[in-house]
Amino acid sequence: MTASTDFLVRRLRLRHLDLLVALAEAGTMRAAATRLNLSQPALSKMLVEVEDGFGARLFERTPQGVAANALGQAAVYRARVILGELERGREEVDALRAGASGVLRLGTLSVTASVPRAIAHLRQKVHGARVQVQEGRVRELVQRLLDGELDAVFGAITPELLASDLLPLLRPELLLADELCVVCADGHPLARRRTLAWADLSSQAWVAPPKDTLVRQALMTAFLNEGLQPPEPAVEVLSSVTVGSLLRLDPSLLAAVRLEHAQDELARGGMRRLPVAPVVPLPSLGLYTRRSAGAAPPLVRALGDALRRFGQPARGSRATAAAPGRTSARS
Missing domain, CATH: 3.40.190.10 (Periplasmic binding protein-like II)
Incomplete structure (x- = not known):
């Protein structure tokens, strides 16, 4: 432990960390004081103690209240981690x-x-x-x-x-x-086909998640790679549970889902995965x-x-990931 860190440990208490988080989230001295059950003068005194401990100004006054500067944001982030670890310890x-x-x-x-x-x-x-x-x-x-x-x-x-x-x-x-998976109810006209191309599915009615999801982007990529116009879903929904219910109630629909998601629905019965090629990785x-x-x-x-x-081993190393083009972190 360095001398400066030792000084910080001796000067600050957990209450000071609470103050950092409360100020950052509340945005005003009054709101933070109410949240911590303190008077505003007491809160101001504690903020001075915190900033003295770090040896830097952490918050700036604005017309709307107070806002953490770059140094304050770093301190607030670490305060949240420390308080989270303390809660985990308890x-x-x-x-x-x-x-x-x-x-x-x-x-x-x-x-x-x-x-x-x-x-x-x-x-x-x-x-x-x-x-x-x-x-x-x-x-x-x-x-x-x-x-x-x-x-x-x-x-x-x-x-x-x-x-x-x-x-x-x-x-x-x-x-x-993981990879893109097309599923349907057992009663769908394509359910018994042994091989399918994406062109065979272009005129079908689809259930798919929103456009900002990995699965929807992979579905669009699958058709674009074959020179086809991606279909507009008949039903757009994010919940995989809802997808399964829709397919069982309306056997005319196809659905685009993750293979990881499909396994759960397929195990319940009444549905099957269509053998579509080429496979599109996620x-x-x-x-x-x-x-x-x-x-x-x-x-x-x-x-x-x-x-x-319990899963298919991932390809590549810890620093790589397969993707069907531009993707978002929403799954």
Whole structure:
């Protein structure tokens, strides 16, 4: 520990970290004081103490209130991580006292076949392990990871994230390959065909996610690569659960989904995957962890091992990902 860091540790308390986050989120001294149950003079005094500890001005006054400058944004980010780690420590202690062997906080896609299997396998291998799952979009989950709210995120290792300014803060590990998958109900006219080309599907009624998703972009790429006009979906929906319900209720529809998503619906019956060529790859799936957190915790490593067990191994290395052209981080 350097002398300046030692000075900071001796001068600041956790309450000062709370203040940094409250000011950044509230945007005014009055709102932050109310949130922390402090008077404005007391809050102003604490802010002076924080800035003295860092040896720099962290917030600037604006007509609307206060705003963190570049130095303040860095301090606020680290304050969030520290407070998140403290909350994690409390949760782990409570869980261990209650008999758990550990707690894993996982962010993941909303529909995935591999994650439930991996969690079940993990709990068989690590007796008493507890898993807290948060579902959502990868970019939002990655931010929660960086804020210390999650231990790992399972999602697409996209070119966008690999090229973003977040990459130095992350440790992405490719685990599973993924690709575009076309599914239909058993009663669809094409359900019994053994081979299909994209041209055979150009006049069909489609269910597809919005245009800013990886799956929709891959679907458009599949048709464009064959010199065909991409179809406009008859139904545009993001939820894979809704897609499955629609196909079972209306057998005239085709749907574009991730292979990872399709496996869950296909296992329920009443649906099948169409054998369309050529195959269009999607960015591989993998685990994101925080680089600054050091080596991944044992439960995160065990989850990674379980995911490899239940999926198609990803192609390439930790620093590469397949993509069907320009993509976004939304899955």
